[in-house]
Amino acid sequence: MKITNTSIEVSKLSNGNALSIEVVQYQSETPGPHIYIQANVHGAELQGNLVIAQLMDYFAEHEFSGKLTFVPFANPLASTQSMGGYTYGRFNARTGDNWNRNYTDVSKTNKSVIGGSIAEFVNKVTTQGLDSESITENFKQFLNACYEKLLDVTNPYAISENKYINTILQKLACDADVVLDLHTGGRATRYIYAAEFEQKDAIKMGFPHTLIIPNEFDGALDEACFMPWVTLRKSLQSMNLDFEIPIKAYTVELGSEEDVNSEDAKLDCLKILNYLKEIGTHQNMIEVTSEPQYFCSLKDYRSYFAATGGLCEYLVEPATHFNKGDPLACIHQFDKLQYQWKKVVIKANNNGIMINRATSSNIMQGEVLFQVMENYSCSN
Amino acid sequence: MKITNTSIEVSKLSNGNALSIEVVQYQSETPGPHIYIQANVHGAELQGNLVIAQLMDYFAEHEFSGKLTFVPFANPLASTQSMGGYTYGRFNARTGDNWNRNYTDVSKTNKSVIGGSIAEFVNKVTTQGLDSESITENFKQFLNACYEKLLDVTNPYAISENKYINTILQKLACDADVVLDLHTGGRATRYIYAAEFEQKDAIKMGFPHTLIIPNEFDGALDEACFMPWVTLRKSLQSMNLDFEIPIKAYTVELGSEEDVNSEDAKLDCLKILNYLKEIGTHQNMIEVTSEPQYFCSLKDYRSYFAATGGLCEYLVEPATHFNKGDPLACIHQFDKLQYQWKKVVIKANNNGIMINRATSSNIMQGEVLFQVMENYSCSN
Amino acid sequence: MKITNTSIEVSKLSNGNALSIEVVQYQSETPGPHIYIQANVHGAELQGNLVIAQLMDYFAEHEFSGKLTFVPFANPLASTQSMGGYTYGRFNARTGDNWNRNYTDVSKTNKSVIGGSIAEFVNKVTTQGLDSESITENFKQFLNACYEKLLDVTNPYAISENKYINTILQKLACDADVVLDLHTGGRATRYIYAAEFEQKDAIKMGFPHTLIIPNEFDGALDEACFMPWVTLRKSLQSMNLDFEIPIKAYTVELGSEEDVNSEDAKLDCLKILNYLKEIGTHQNMIEVTSEPQYFCSLKDYRSYFAATGGLCEYLVEPATHFNKGDPLACIHQFDKLQYQWKKVVIKANNNGIMINRATSSNIMQGEVLFQVMENYSCSN
């Protein structure tokens, strides 16, 4: 097994200092899948770094096949911005742009920007009559070239801070067979985002909650990884050519932001190890406690907004199942006309599972209080 | 002439205080167009308030026809958030959402959310055989009902802070014939955004620079105002019914943020008064200094991004015309390896007009340095 | 019992809106002490509001003697500033000034600013030969007049946002016999700050941890309340006149910021009710679970700073006792030269009690990791 570590500069600061990321690669001598795992693209979402640390320790001492790419602390532009006692890192404090929304969907990007197009690619590989494996290999190279072009800073009209860091990461991930983007919620349980075409595979991930997202693009890494393949498949299918999407990409939510916990990281690590065993990275038997897995569509992942301001007391912990009509939160307000306090109880509009809640009880009208799964099904 | 003033609560704070906006309406006894003018949706963009002040003073003393709606300080959620010595108000500091991107395009919104659809509306009015004027009147009522539905806070899944304030404003503007949304740039000259269908009318606005935007929706008020009419027209045209879009909506950029200037406001006011004369609000002759007007497509409004960090010295003031190759800015950097300073000169990639530049010289890689018009044409 | 509610405007915003506080007073017909309780001067420190709510409910239904002044949500300038998912309210985001450091110590303030001096006051009351009770009454009036003068906004050189809100609150509290300023820590246990002269009285408060602060001024409300009396006593004593400080003022820390919890508020409320019984506000027997109380000097309340950056895993919960050498936290770092992770364990430098810890695990060099009591003694 060979270990390499590459520093990549992701931002030159005004004073000449630079922010950089470390890309660690474990290359086995035996062939196998390429697994890409990054963490902390949002500045406050820390737990994934500890999970990467444990995975690195594990594979430093256990045999595996293929290549493992680890990118902890994937976004120093985000994690180094903090205000008061908290990390201000969900979006760029200068521009408001969410750090997980400026990845590129090459299938929707102008040829002049990326130097090519999927239509041209399909034309070429079908003319050449390549098989699926060769198409896959060629397509990964095509994607790499697109991202390379995007990163060209000699073009004065390119490239924003967000687009730059996102494209660097996307390029690193573009020849991986499995991409795991480790995030967290605010105050949240564990859950993953899986695309419709990944639904069966997602069960192997063993996470208690899965949100099924459409095969569409909204700017995030998982989508940016699979969308070109979705487009490629569609294009080949329209020519009556069979093609299975050969990659998987997941956004994995590991609890609450601002926190790290080694014990939890062991369990998170275990789940990922089990998944990697299914994928063929390694063969080690790892003992599993089976737990039920719940699935719902993204459209059934609902946010409750505060209809009024006040002090919100959250009554239901993440991962809790509740029934329609159950009290989920209580907003305490002082009614100055009546000289007295009142409690606005927020009741469940439907049966559901509490997934994520706000990080503060200091609530203005219109803030998201919590997010719940509704119309969920259970895998077991 | 009748003056009314309505306070509308736009946010209940956690402590029970509320933020509200003041809507001032001048109603003439003679019929005429309804003009809606708001300012300061972005917290730091102040100048439009002074322009509204002068327009209010003007029409308090001069005859006019129709209705004038003034909403200065249109977004207290933005203008009350400040950090250091500056207003932090281009986007919601809690969520990153740009305060001018959460208006609603009813033509793309689910019927369950707004209580109806344009398709149904068209079906109804064509069945009834209504003429254009009646369709217009009915459509304004339809839009008002849609926004009313959106504002229903008893729906626990609705409504975010941004959506709430935007919808309140959109509802106020929805029966106007002309909508002017007064903004500013960072360090900018005067310019307006006009839709393709408004191109001829935009000349009457008399602003020196006009960006022609597609008849598409990107979340801003002007677009949210005209998109339903664009969709309505398309739908009627597909039935071979002739229909002219009866409203205009512009985003008007009045110089630089954080500043107010009474003398500049007089000129800004003059331009708007001249436009309102063309529209039929009043008949007063106002002396005009004619100046050339420059137009370009939104795709030719280009941002230059910083390829490296440093201290950026801006060499070209807003409104200046420049040629390809001209130096536009110089980034000063200290090269620690050479013990010396170097200057990275940014040259114009094409002929253009400097429109807007960044508000700070402290520049990190990837920040927008300035925005320019290219491939522009002149009206005169 | 008579209830009054007074709204006091504490800030006029740029758009004409105002922020205000509500001052609720319960006045009994039977004489007794004046108790002043405020909460939420720091924007994220919410729990005290719920405690005030429960005290208001309690005394609305139970007999008491004297006057109770409640000021929940005491600082809307702080609680309405938020960034990301958190309240940015420990200091003024515009100026950096801590919201609990701009109270005024009249004994150190120029006569031209407050319209009088303690020296003059002492001169007058000793010339008149007043007894302690009359001196106390007169001194409260003197203080009120000083704060009134400070609030004069017609003086163009006065008065900053922080000074204004602080002086309004200080004026409300200046004729109280007991002042409780309800705060919280970051992630903290319950503890109070008591002045040296209050040490015996503080035991009656029944809080598990007490920090004994010198009879000195550092800008906080408790100090601003007692310092004039400390100076008065010293001045009278220098003339061989006996005088006991007739008031008490405490800063009370009720757990962690950003949180509210009704069950915890019941216990917090119970402690305060028991104290008020000792003080003479009411006579109700309330069952008490006695628990040990720990005391240390402010100089033994020590902060641990991060000697390096990394992901800090906090190993010891607030309120935990630990021994010298115990691991208190572990900072996880990635060592890029070694391709591996290392753990920097922070060990206790002395025996102590964990009181408060940082709110994030994302730690830069030099940040406060936690605060501990050392050299503490136990009351039981």
Add this chain to the structure above:
Amino acid sequence: MKITNTSIEVSKLSNGNALSIEVVQYQSETPGPHIYIQANVHGAELQGNLVIAQLMDYFAEHEFSGKLTFVPFANPLASTQSMGGYTYGRFNARTGDNWNRNYTDVSKTNKSVIGGSIAEFVNKVTTQGLDSESITENFKQFLNACYEKLLDVTNPYAISENKYINTILQKLACDADVVLDLHTGGRATRYIYAAEFEQKDAIKMGFPHTLIIPNEFDGALDEACFMPWVTLRKSLQSMNLDFEIPIKAYTVELGSEEDVNSEDAKLDCLKILNYLKEIGTHQNMIEVTSEPQYFCSLKDYRSYFAATGGLCEYLVEPATHFNKGDPLACIHQFDKLQYQWKKVVIKANNNGIMINRATSSNIMQGEVLFQVMENYSCSN
């Protein structure tokens, strides 16, 4: 002449990246004074960097005597924090601590913290009967040792981010004969802060405005540099030993924040070069346009606070002289009860010179509007 460049790490970030400063030293072969010049301790105060750049260029090509230490970009912790389009760098965004207030006055610092005391030092050097020159040399070494001790990160109770960067800079400056700390105001003219004992020397600086500060400590670098010497002199004088303070330290304000301007930097550079000629660094004749210099005491440097919120139009540019009663600013407000706008004019309370004004016209009650010199005298 020998040039050296030293990188000093000033903060380890959570991800393992570090922020560092570059210290460039020019050492002449001929003896002469040590001049220390830093810039940009406050993140948005950029102009001093360009002045350092020009001084470096100048002395790279012109003869001089002694040592020149240049520290541009002296505080990357500040300059790298930005929000919206502005640098958020006057104070630590995590703690509120002003970056120019955590320098150390060794004369007030506990021996256990700095490893010695001035009293001990005086005792030693007077026992040894050293002359002024030797005392000076020894004292510089003593100060260096104190700051070295402060920087010891193995002490778990030390050291905050602010204290660390400030102490690093203070240590670099502690053996300099002249210390220039280059800052800017908000929207400001050029002015310097000089201590009472430096008043005559300050005239040589040639700046148009000088604020005379007491020989006291308020946390800034200039004070931290001269206070130990003030204390030393006082101590020696109390023993009837004559001692002149051998060093000078100035805070130099170079116009407005967020801006850099090469032309202005030439003039700033010229003033400093002329001063350095007086000091003995070089002998070059530089042509001088003499301009009047105005002085006032710090107590006559007055801030005007906003008595109400609104849109503030600043009527008087920095450097302008005005008379009592002159309008200095106008706050535009909308009076919702009267449906009309009003103008609150702020008139000069005294004759004065406008020095610095706020960076935004969006004003809440209690914000500083501008700062003026009153009771000033003119040197010419």
